[in-house]
Amino acid sequence: MAPEQTNRLFSQEATARILVVDDEPRLVTALASLLRSSGYDVTEAQGGKHACKLIDTLRFDLALLDLRMPEVDGFAVMAHLANQQPECGSIVISGESSFTAVSRALRRGALDYVRKPFDPEELLSTIEGVVGKQSLLKAHEDIQVRLEKSEALHRYIVNSSPDIVFMLDADGRFCFVNSKIESLLGYKPAELCARHFRHILDDRDVAKGIYALNAPDISADNPRTLEIRLKTRGSRRATRHFEITAFPIDPQTWTHNSNTRGGGSGQNARYYGTARDVTERKEAEAFISFQAYHDLLTRLPNRALFKDRLELAITHARRGSQKLAVMFLDLDRFKIINDTLGHAMGDRLLQAVTHRLDGCLRKGDTLSRFGGDEFTLLLPSIHSHEDASQIASKLIKTLKAPFLLGEHEVFVGVSIGIAIYPEAGDSMDQLIQNADIAMYHVKAKGKDSYRFFSESMSIDSTNRLNLERDLRLALEKGELRVFYQPQVCAQTNRILGLEALVRWQHPERGLLYPRDFLDLAEETKLISQLSEQVLDQACRDVGQWIRSGHQDLRLAVNLSPVEVEHPRFVETLMERVNATQFPPGNLEIEITENVIMNDLEQISQKLRELADLGVRIAIDDFGTGYSSLNYLHRLPIHTLKVDQSFVQAIRSGADDTCIVNAIVAMAHGLKLEIVAEGVETGKQLEYLRNLGCQQVQGFFYGPAQPASDISKLLTQATVRTAVSS
Numbered sequence: 001m002a003p004e005q006t007n008r009l010f011s012q013e014a015t016a017r018i019l020v021v022d023d024e025p026r027l028v029t030a031l032a033s034l035l036r037s038s039g040y041d042v043t044e045a046q047g048g049k050h051a052c053k054l055i056d057t058l059r060f061d062l063a064l065l066d067l068r069m070p071e072v073d074g075f076a077v078m079a080h081l082a083n084q085q086p087e088c089g090s091i092v093i094s095g096e097s098s099f100t101a102v103s104r105a106l107r108r109g110a111l112d113y114v115r116k117p118f119d120p121e122e123l124l125s126t127i128e129g130v131v132g133k134q135s136l137l138k139a140h141e142d143i144q145v146r147l148e149k150s151e152a153l154h155r156y157i158v159n160s161s162p163d164i165v166f167m168l169d170a171d172g173r174f175c176f177v178n179s180k181i182e183s184l185l186g187y188k189p190a191e192l193c194a195r196h197f198r199h200i201l202d203d204r205d206v207a208k209g210i211y212a213l214n215a216p217d218i219s220a221d222n223p224r225t226l227e228i229r230l231k232t233r234g235s236r237r238a239t240r241h242f243e244i245t246a247f248p249i250d251p252q253t254w255t256h257n258s259n260t261r262g263g264g265s266g267q268n269a270r271y272y273g274t275a276r277d278v279t280e281r282k283e284a285e286a287f288i289s290f291q292a293y294h295d296l297l298t299r300l301p302n303r304a305l306f307k308d309r310l311e312l313a314i315t316h317a318r319r320g321s322q323k324l325a326v327m328f329l330d331l332d333r334f335k336i337i338n339d340t341l342g343h344a345m346g347d348r349l350l351q352a353v354t355h356r357l358d359g360c361l362r363k364g365d366t367l368s369r370f371g372g373d374e375f376t377l378l379l380p381s382i383h384s385h386e387d388a389s390q391i392a393s394k395l396i397k398t399l400k401a402p403f404l405l406g407e408h409e410v411f412v413g414v415s416i417g418i419a420i421y422p423e424a425g426d427s428m429d430q431l432i433q434n435a436d437i438a439m440y441h442v443k444a445k446g447k448d449s450y451r452f453f454s455e456s457m458s459i460d461s462t463n464r465l466n467l468e469r470d471l472r473l474a475l476e477k478g479e480l481r482v483f484y485q486p487q488v489c490a491q492t493n494r495i496l497g498l499e500a501l502v503r504w505q506h507p508e509r510g511l512l513y514p515r516d517f518l519d520l521a522e523e524t525k526l527i528s529q530l531s532e533q534v535l536d537q538a539c540r541d542v543g544q545w546i547r548s549g550h551q552d553l554r555l556a557v558n559l560s561p562v563e564v565e566h567p568r569f570v571e572t573l574m575e576r577v578n579a580t581q582f583p584p585g586n587l588e589i590e591i592t593e594n595v596i597m598n599d600l601e602q603i604s605q606k607l608r609e610l611a612d613l614g615v616r617i618a619i620d621d622f623g624t625g626y627s628s629l630n631y632l633h634r635l636p637i638h639t640l641k642v643d644q645s646f647v648q649a650i651r652s653g654a655d656d657t658c659i660v661n662a663i664v665a666m667a668h669g670l671k672l673e674i675v676a677e678g679v680e681t682g683k684q685l686e687y688l689r690n691l692g693c694q695q696v697q698g699f700f701y702g703p704a705q706p707a708s709d710i711s712k713l714l715t716q717a718t719v720r721t722a723v724s725s
């Protein structure tokens with residue numbers, strides 16, 4: 001190699017820089033000019049001391065050193081050079097010929113040794129050899145450094161990837177996997193080496209994973225992407241979701257199969273892939289989809305999912321000429337419990353109800369929460385009505401046992417309407433609507449039962465809708481009327497009180513009675529508005545009569561269970577009474593035993609508050625319900641109203657007569673006032689009078705009448721009988 005060439009090899013920008021060191025100035029000059037004439041960049045040092053100074057400030061590729069120099073000899077310069085510029089080589093040019101000196105110089109790192117006096121040719125050839133060798137070593141070192149840097153860079157890129165990067169051999173065994181797998185799944189890359197990738201697949205996805213890898217058409221340009229579950233390492237074996245992209249390695253792009261060694265080096269790699277953790281996205285998607293199709297409180301399918309399943313079930317049933325049943329369930333008394341105990345308890349109750357209902361069903365049935373306290377149930381394969389009846393009975397029975405909500409024991413019932421495909425409708429909407437109609441018929445007939453839909457019901461339901469619309473209008477337009485039926489002293493025929501009874505002056509149908517619209521008012525929650533209007537009117541009418549001289553005249557009003565069970569019942573009632581300036585002592589509220597027994601504790605409290613404010617309490621229809629002495633004794637009750645059925649039994653002389661005797665005797669014993677309802681004949685009146693019943697009410701004295709008629713009646717000292725005995 002020519003010196004110029006060698007010089008260029010040494011350093012791409014500059015020629016080789018040589019330091020010439022000798023204590024003989026002449027020799028230094030001669031040597032320097034010889035080297036310069038050969039193209040080297042030469043620096044001259046007069047002795048060892050001078051050389052060390054130059055070494056501290058300039059960079060050299062090679063030093064030509066004399067050994068024997070005063071003060072600082074060649075060995076000391078070599079030591080200094082090794083310390084300051086270890087990459088700089090040195091050649092010793094010395095008159096020393098002893099083996100010891102030569103060997104010592106070579107041991108200290110000299111690359112060659114030239115004896116003085118030297119042959120210029122030989123010297124130049126030695127320098128050229130050393131410089132060439134140095135240059136090769138330097139180039140190798142540079143390549144080594146570049147390789148290390150490049151490997152570190154790629155390792156960093158691969159291991160810092162947010163994805164798992166892997167390589168598999170032809171059989172699907174890992175031959176490389178980056179360290180990301182440890183942070184995501186807990187496996188150390190080394191432990192997976194040579195293991196089949198099946199080892200980390202979730203059992204449910206093994207077939208999918210293996211098929212994807214062996215698919216015929218995948219390539220680097222057409223990689224296979226699939227979502228798959230991978231198992232985490234350890235005892236919990238939880239799974240995470242990954243999106244895997246994999247393809248076979250083109251041998252032309254990866255030529256290191258045979259010459260790389262080590263388990264994680266990619267040796268024998270045939271597939272390359274990345275696995276991106278998409279667990280959070282999948283969980284979010286799953287939650288959003290669950291939320292869209294489920295009720296979050298009960299975790300039951302919602303209306304949309306129910307309809308979807310019903311649609312599908314109808315298609316199957318149609319194809320197989322089979323029956324299916326749709327049930328509409330509405331909880332009885334839920335609203336009262338919810339209003340009384342609060343929504344948190346209401347929610348707990350709905351969850352507990354769901355749990356019990358669910359326990360009665362088979363796999364394949366769909367129970368859904370339709371909204372509020374309404375549920376729908378799809379029984380996709382039934383053979384007969386009997387099957388549906390059995391399930392309905394089971395559902396009703398399972399809710400019979402009390403529910404424990406905190407310290408409260410509550411009872412709910414369920415009214416169930418059933419529509420059977422195809423007879424009760426052949427479309428989804430029809431079946432749901434008809435099950436709903438059938439459910440309303442259960443409600444109207446006393447709740448806590450089930451009924452199948454029949455055609456006659458839908459006619460009723462149309463009427464019902466018209467009636468509901470009319471009732472709303474009636475409340476707006478003030479079509480309700482309050483009639484009063486006198487409560488008369490059995491001994492003197494004097495009017496002691498008036499029972500307010502609602503009537504509806506229907507613009508087309510004439511005067512309607514409570515039996516025509518009261519149930520509907522309760523179902524549609526219009527009852528509160530209705531009661532408000534009746535109470536206001538009655539307080540105004542009777543208040544007027546009280547102020548005009550009938551100070552003791554009592555006003556008896558009927559209250560619906562919905563009102564009494566409302567948490568603000570006492571406040572609402574008193575607000576209306578006070579607004580009309582009606583004296584509370586003249587007011588008597590009539591409630592039935594059922595209302596009291598539904599929630600003895602709460603109702604007792606409310607009745608006590610009212611009694612403390614002077615309001616009287618009467619038990620209506622007494623004798624038809626529990627007739628429990630226990631509550632009569634504990635509650636602030638003033639009056640018992642004997643149900644008309646017992647009074648009417650007096651006429652027929654039936655066994656029920658003795659019930660009237662017992663009730664009157666009981667009322668006397670408990671020092672309660674007693675009003676006998678439904679007195680229609682003088683015989684009945686006579687009988688009751690003899691029993692010691694103080695007050696009577698009934699057609700014998702006349703039906704309920706409008707306020708104008710009552711005004712006239714009140715001007716008479718006593719009420720004349722309307723019917724002759």
Ligand SMILES: Nc1nc2c(ncn2[C@@H]2O[C@H](COP(=O)(O)O[C@H]3[C@@H](O)[C@H](n4cnc5c(=O)[nH]c(N)nc54)O[C@@H]3COP(=O)(O)O)[C@@H](O)[C@H]2O)c(=O)[nH]1
Nearest residue numbers: 501502513514534558559560620677678679680697698699
């Ligand atoms: N929440 C509210 N309920 C009300 C209101 N107004 C009435 N009602 C409830 O409707 C029930 C039926 O009332 P009505 O059709 O008015 O019947 C009353 C009388 O007309 C009837 N009666 C009276 N005397 C006789 C009789 O001699 N024979 C006979 N067959 N019937 C008679 O009885 C009803 C009064 O009964 P009671 O209330 O038990 O005293 C009615 O029972 C109320 O529950 C209202 O504004 N709000």
